[in-house]
Amino acid sequence: MIKFDSVSKRYADGQEALSDISFELSRGEFAFITGHSGAGKSTLLKLILAMEAPSSGQLIANGVNLKRISASQIAQHRRQIGTVFQDHQLLHDRSVYDNVALPLEICGYQPNDAARRVRAALDKVGLLKKEKSFPEALSGGEQQRVGIARAVVNRPSIILADEPTGNLDPELSAEVMKVFQQFQSVGVCLLVASHDAALIERLNCRTLVLEGGKLLADQKPRPVL
Amino acid sequence: MSATKRRTANSDQARPKRNTRKGQTESFTDLFRLHQRIANASAKRLAQTPASSLITLFVVAVALLLPALLFGLNNNLASLLSSFQDSAQVTVYLQDDVSEIAGQGVSDNLLTRSDIENAYYVSASQALNEFSAASGLEDLLLEMTANPLPGAIVLTPANVSPAAVDDLAAQLRELPEVDVVQVDSLWLQRLAAISNLAGVIGSVLTVIVILGLFFIVGNTIKLAIENRKAEIRVIKLVGGSDMYAARPFLYTGLLYGLGGGILATILQAFVLITFNSNLEVLMQLYDSDFRLRGFGFMSALLIVIVGALIGWSAALMASLRHIRAINP
Numbered sequence: 001m002i003k004f005d006s007v008s009k010r011y012a013d014g015q016e017a018l019s020d021i022s023f024e025l026s027r028g029e030f031a032f033i034t035g036h037s038g039a040g041k042s043t044l045l046k047l048i049l050a051m052e053a054p055s056s057g058q059l060i061a062n063g064v065n066l067k068r069i070s071a072s073q074i075a076q077h078r079r080q081i082g083t084v085f086q087d088h089q090l091l092h093d094r095s096v097y098d099n100v101a102l103p104l105e106i107c108g109y110q111p112n113d114a115a116r117r118v119r120a121a122l123d124k125v126g127l128l129k130k131e132k133s134f135p136e137a138l139s140g141g142e143q144q145r146v147g148i149a150r151a152v153v154n155r156p157s158i159i160l161a162d163e164p165t166g167n168l169d170p171e172l173s174a175e176v177m178k179v180f181q182q183f184q185s186v187g188v189c190l191l192v193a194s195h196d197a198a199l200i201e202r203l204n205c206r207t208l209v210l211e212g213g214k215l216l217a218d219q220k221p222r223p224v225l
Numbered sequence: 226m227s228a229t230k231r232r233t234a235n236s237d238q239a240r241p242k243r244n245t246r247k248g249q250t251e252s253f254t255d256l257f258r259l260h261q262r263i264a265n266a267s268a269k270r271l272a273q274t275p276a277s278s279l280i281t282l283f284v285v286a287v288a289l290l291l292p293a294l295l296f297g298l299n300n301n302l303a304s305l306l307s308s309f310q311d312s313a314q315v316t317v318y319l320q321d322d323v324s325e326i327a328g329q330g331v332s333d334n335l336l337t338r339s340d341i342e343n344a345y346y347v348s349a350s351q352a353l354n355e356f357s358a359a360s361g362l363e364d365l366l367l368e369m370t371a372n373p374l375p376g377a378i379v380l381t382p383a384n385v386s387p388a389a390v391d392d393l394a395a396q397l398r399e400l401p402e403v404d405v406v407q408v409d410s411l412w413l414q415r416l417a418a419i420s421n422l423a424g425v426i427g428s429v430l431t432v433i434v435i436l437g438l439f440f441i442v443g444n445t446i447k448l449a450i451e452n453r454k455a456e457i458r459v460i461k462l463v464g465g466s467d468m469y470a471a472r473p474f475l476y477t478g479l480l481y482g483l484g485g486g487i488l489a490t491i492l493q494a495f496v497l498i499t500f501n502s503n504l505e506v507l508m509q510l511y512d513s514d515f516r517l518r519g520f521g522f523m524s525a526l527l528i529v530i531v532g533a534l535i536g537w538s539a540a541l542m543a544s545l546r547h548i549r550a551i552n553p
């Protein structure tokens with residue numbers, strides 16, 4: 001589903017954010033990316049989302065070669081990916097409902113169909129009662145959950161999440177992870193950037209450890225006894 | 226919550242089905258409703274900045290009004306011209322020594338020519354009678370011993386184009402009985418030249434105005450995009466195409482063009498009414514019932530349609546260019 005083959009990313013200012021990254025994620029796989037601040041976690045996710053282009057190496061996601069992707073293919077590619085952004089990226093002049101409905105509207109869903117899916121997604125993150133609120137009137141954690149609902153509403157084949165639980169208490173974090181695991185169980189490939197060591201430890205998933213742009217370790221889940 | 230969760234989890238299992246529905250809009254009414262919603266939102270945004278929206282609207286209207294007025298006036302001029310041309314006359318004054326019978330003969334001869342529609346002879350005495358009746362100087366004329374007026378033939382050319390009339394006049398001058406040929410087509414030619422010029426100026430002006438409108442609308446759209454950069458970035462991040470992100474701005478451009486066009490037709494009607502009330506006084510002096518004709522429903526519709534088309538395409542060009550430049 002996602003395949004990095006000696007991928008490096010050098011930003012325009014010469015900053016080498018990722019160097020020589022190779023790993024592969026298949027359908028229904030759930031992996032964490034962890035590492036210190038500035039290790040390159042967000043950059044790695046941005047590459048998959050075609051927000052940045054790899055400087056060298058091969059990167060294939062969803063069967064699309066992201067090194068040779070055209071502008072019109074990028075939109076199509078992103079529709080297959082649900083993304084939770086570190087900085088939420090919500091529309092502040094639209095209600096929670098409309099924010100979550102955006103990916104469906106872009107894909108041209110029928111309003112009734114869309115309403116059903118939006119409510120289901122909001123229910124999953126426990127925000128059904130807030131559908132008429134505007135993002136400004138929400139707490140940081142609530143905004144984060146709106147972003148999560150928007151990422152899953154379109155039933156993507158890949159879910160990328162950048163610190164999705166950064167503003168959530170352990171209980172809500174666990175809820176969100178349960179939602180993610182539901183998607184994993186139906187074949188969705190998930191990649192979650194986080195430095196919540198306790199959470200990662202508890203979930204016992206594959207974990208990619210980044211350090212200064214290099215892939216330090218690719219830890220497989222511990223065998224369950 | 227858990228009940229719903231189970232239901233949605235179940236429907237997740239049925240995912241392969243989704244590909245048949247995803248990305249396609251179910252029906253025309255849905256698409257219509259979606260566009261209606263976007264158009265409403267665009268109109269609301271325009272209403273949020275009423276001053277600058279109105280200024281842009283007014284500039285668009287005036288820009289559309291200028292060539293529309295010029296073309297409208299020119300159409301009026303052209304129809305005035307053709308109404309005069311239909312009654313174009315050539316007066317052939319005969320030599321003094323041509324008798325009435327000979328003059329009538331010349332007139333009858335001319336009638337046989339294919340390039341002459343109609344000709345009638347006015348004898349010198351007839352001319353004097355008509356003149357005295359029209360001028361009211363009967364008494365004075367009675368005292369005159371000799372008739373100062375020559376006999377004349379008034380003829381209507383078959384072909385009323387200025388060149389053909391000139392040609393005919395030249396041939397008539399060659400006739401031995403003819404003294405002077407008077408063609409009243411010089412001022413007609415001038416009018417025709419003015420009309421032509423107005424047409425050319427109108428065309429040039431139209432090109433300039435269209436370019437100007439593209440610039441005005443394009444610039445307004447550029448500013449609107451600048452203000453909504455964050456929103457466009459988010460739309461692009463979740464997979465909206467440039468065209469999708471451009472849609473609200475296309476409606477903005479369309480509304481400017483449409484509104485400007487409607488405003489232009491209203492302004493045009495005002496200009497017409499003011500002009501006609503002045504023209505009435507002038508034309509009474511000339512005993513004419515000529516008025517500027519209302520430029521008509523069709524031409525008003527044309528202004529609105531042209532305005533809308535320009536607004537929409539200017540917005541399309543500007544928004545695709547500036548939206549493409551926004552990289553999330």
Ligand SMILES: Nc1ncnc2c1ncn2[C@@H]1O[C@H](COP(=O)(O)OP(=O)(O)OP(=O)(O)O)[C@@H](O)[C@H]1O
Nearest residue numbers: 011012013015017036037038039040041042043044
């Ligand atoms: N647009 C950019 N231009 C230049 N350098 C950048 C850009 N974005 C990130 N970087 C650099 O790349 C490196 C990796 O950044 P990245 O955002 O991927 O880190 P991160 O692991 O997500 O950190 P955090 O945990 O703080 O979110 C950093 O050193 C950062 O300064």
Ligand SMILES: [Mg+2]
Nearest residue numbers: 041042086162
């Ligand atoms: Mg980051």
